[in-house]
Amino acid sequence: xxxxxxxxxxxxxxxxxxxxxxxxxxxxxxxxxxxxxxxxxxxxxxxxxxxxxxxxxxxxxxxxxxxxxxxxxxxxxxxxxxxxxxxxxxxxxxxxxxxxxxxxxxxxxxxxxxxxxxxxxxxxxxxxxxxxxxxxxxxxxxxxxxxxxxxxxxxxxxxxxxxxxxxxxxxxxxxxxxxxxxxxxxxxxxxxxxxxxxxxxxxxxxxxxxxxxxxxxxxxxxxxxxxxxxxxxxxxxxxxxxxxxxxxxxxxxxxxxxxxxxxxxxxxxxxxxxxxx
Amino acid sequence: xxxxxxxxxxxxxxxxxxxxxxxxxxxxxxxxxxxxxxxxxxxxxxxxxxxxxxxxxxxxxxxxxxxxxxxxxxxxxxxxxxxxxxxxxxxxxxxxxxxxxxxxxxxxxxxxxxxxxxxxxxxxxxxxxxxxxxxxxxxxxxxxxxxxxxxxxxxxxxxxxxxxxxxxxxxxxxxxxxxxxxxxxxxxxxxxxxxxxxxxxxxxxxxxxxxxxxxxxxxxxxxxxxxxxxxxxxxxxxxxxxxxxxxxxxxxxxxxxxxxxxxxxxxxxxxxxxxxxxxxxxxxxxxxxxxxxxxxxxxxxxxxxxxxxxxxxxxxxxxxxxxxxxxxxxxxxxxxxxxxxxxxxxxxxxxxxxxxxxxxx
Numbered sequence: 001x002x003x004x005x006x007x008x009x010x011x012x013x014x015x016x017x018x019x020x021x022x023x024x025x026x027x028x029x030x031x032x033x034x035x036x037x038x039x040x041x042x043x044x045x046x047x048x049x050x051x052x053x054x055x056x057x058x059x060x061x062x063x064x065x066x067x068x069x070x071x072x073x074x075x076x077x078x079x080x081x082x083x084x085x086x087x088x089x090x091x092x093x094x095x096x097x098x099x100x101x102x103x104x105x106x107x108x109x110x111x112x113x114x115x116x117x118x119x120x121x122x123x124x125x126x127x128x129x130x131x132x133x134x135x136x137x138x139x140x141x142x143x144x145x146x147x148x149x150x151x152x153x154x155x156x157x158x159x160x161x162x163x164x165x166x167x168x169x170x171x172x173x174x175x176x177x178x179x180x181x182x183x184x185x186x187x188x189x190x191x192x193x194x195x196x197x198x199x200x201x202x203x204x205x206x207x208x209x210x211x212x213x214x215x216x217x218x219x220x221x222x223x224x225x226x227x228x229x230x231x232x233x234x235x236x237x238x239x240x241x242x243x244x245x246x247x248x249x250x251x252x253x254x255x256x257x258x259x260x261x262x263x264x265x266x267x268x269x270x271x272x273x274x275x276x277x
Numbered sequence: 278x279x280x281x282x283x284x285x286x287x288x289x290x291x292x293x294x295x296x297x298x299x300x301x302x303x304x305x306x307x308x309x310x311x312x313x314x315x316x317x318x319x320x321x322x323x324x325x326x327x328x329x330x331x332x333x334x335x336x337x338x339x340x341x342x343x344x345x346x347x348x349x350x351x352x353x354x355x356x357x358x359x360x361x362x363x364x365x366x367x368x369x370x371x372x373x374x375x376x377x378x379x380x381x382x383x384x385x386x387x388x389x390x391x392x393x394x395x396x397x398x399x400x401x402x403x404x405x406x407x408x409x410x411x412x413x414x415x416x417x418x419x420x421x422x423x424x425x426x427x428x429x430x431x432x433x434x435x436x437x438x439x440x441x442x443x444x445x446x447x448x449x450x451x452x453x454x455x456x457x458x459x460x461x462x463x464x465x466x467x468x469x470x471x472x473x474x475x476x477x478x479x480x481x482x483x484x485x486x487x488x489x490x491x492x493x494x495x496x497x498x499x500x501x502x503x504x505x506x507x508x509x510x511x512x513x514x515x516x517x518x519x520x521x522x523x524x525x526x527x528x529x530x531x532x533x534x535x536x537x538x539x540x541x542x543x544x545x546x547x548x549x550x551x552x553x554x555x556x557x558x559x560x561x562x563x564x565x566x567x568x569x570x571x572x573x574x575x576x577x578x579x580x581x582x583x584x585x586x587x588x589x590x591x592x593x594x595x596x597x598x599x600x601x602x603x604x605x606x607x608x609x610x611x612x613x614x615x616x617x618x619x620x621x622x623x624x625x626x627x628x629x630x631x632x633x634x635x636x637x638x
Contacts (some may be wrong), residue, residue: 176348177328193364193365193366
């Protein structure tokens with residue numbers, strides 16, 4: 001009897017997990033492997049790849065051989081760091097305010113934060129073109145940062161809010177009771193305990209920003225291209241698929257390393273934070 | 278001079294008067310308890326002493342100086358919160374060091390004081406651990422050490438033992454008394470558990486609906502309750518509605534419907550015909566055989582209706598001939614015998630004339 005039941009449970013587990021697994025294998029894992037393979041091939045004469053079995057490490061040699069690519073990587077990294085920092089600074093007070101609002105108003109405020117998602121991302125970027133154009137700010141690094149922050153701010157607010165909402169108000173009362181003035185209470189209690197939220201939000205902002213191509217393409221000038229634009233260029237304009245693939249892989253590796261670091265940092269912090277009595 | 282004085286404190290929340298004109302005086306070194314059911318205003322008083330709430334009227338004085346307008350972080354007193362409120366991202370030592378760091382003591386001094394405080398609560402070996410790695414009792418000790426470490430003038434404890442299980446609670450009670458004696462710091466303790474209040478306190482203020490009903494030492498509170506509420510709230514008690522038949526210091530006679538005529542005593546001048554209540558602790562009643570000759574003025578016949586065997590003691594409910602029910606507590610201190618009476622036994626309940634207390638309405 002118990003055996004039958006455990007076999008049924010096993011079967012259910014497979015039936016439930018198989019479709020999403022199959023989907024991910026077909027549309028995520030296989031394409032990713034194709035990209036890896038493409039990076040070791042040679043470009044075709046008219047785009048695409050040269051016929052099998054032509055292969056080489058040219059794409060990587062080229063990539064690491066020209067300082068311009070590293071420069072663009074560095075620029076993308078800088079833009080992503082700056083965007084993330086601005087998002088933290090802007091999102092923190094707002095997330096704090098939502099978390100400390102009466103429960104009824106909180107839901108409405110969260111709804112307002114996610115409301116921009118109701119309209120298409122490109123439409124909203126075009127709106128910024130309208131706003132920045134007359135102010136003579138269009139096609140500048142400034143416009144790129146504005147667009148990046150605007151698009152990604154909710155991804156910082158939501159995890160931060162979730163974190164702050166779970167803080168026990170007694171922590172702050174205890175800190176005050178034990179002699180801590182307002183700023184000390186923030187820096188010694190609220191801020192360190194909100195680090196998991198900051199880490200989570202930073203991952204959600206940093207990772208898309210470092211690879212995005214639409215915002216710099218629409219709002220930035222020719223000198224503001226980022227890694228995402230470069231990759232797009234290889235595939236659509238320069239017709240060098242192996243180089244595009246190699247750039248994609250490099251970007252993926254960088255992002256994975258950073259994501260692993262963020263997860264590690266968040267876990268180390270959470271270690272203490274979940275101990276709320 | 279009193280260390281802490283509450284002068285005619287009133288606190289309103291909208292239409293609700295949570296604390297009504299409360300005055301108190303607490304001496305240095307005292308273990309003082311505010312006891313009452315939930316919603317009686319005891320926690321509100323504690324929060325006002327701590328500075329998290331301000332009275333609408335009246336004043337709170339510490340060492341003769343008003344605390345009005347002084348924020349919590351500037352008051353030389355600490356609170357042990359009901360939930361302990363330990364900082365989850367700091368180690369045990371980090372938590373205990375926090376108030377010392379706020380006071381800007383030198384690092385070496387902090388280290389020494391933290392070690393001292395942790396050894397006081399027997400947690401010397403847990404300094405590096407984090408709160409979530411500790412048991413409830415250990416967290417409680419950390420909270421206590423954190424509250425005591427920079428020697429506040431006053432330590433406020435808000436239902437601090439409430440989250441512990443019964444056995445641990447008893448252990449912590451014993452330890453709390455020992456710690457308070459060792460450090461000599463004044464404790465103001467808030468609880469709804471009357472047994473805890475009796476066990477721990479030098480003095481207890483029993484509260485109801487924002488007022489203090491009685492403020493006394495534990496034994497006074499227990500043996501001489503000021504009114505029905507206190508009599509009923511503190512410990513187990515039999516309460517009978519009575520009318521005074523004859524007044525007189527040692528010759529008070531009370532008529533109790535369902536019981537009969539009770540011989541009692543009361544030093545106050547009472548008026549014949551006035552009504553009140555007669556309060557009698559179950560452990561002051563003896564249950565004997567009806568035939569047994571006994572020299573006690575109060576003796577009523579009845580039958581054992583129910584009994585509750587509790588191991589060390591047994592609580593008997595005796596239904597009297599004229600309908601009243603009396604609860605009597607007998608110790609089971611006779612070797613080899615479990616129970617003295619069975620349900621249905623015909624018995625007599627008796628008590629000394631000075632055993633109970635007459636409470637005026």
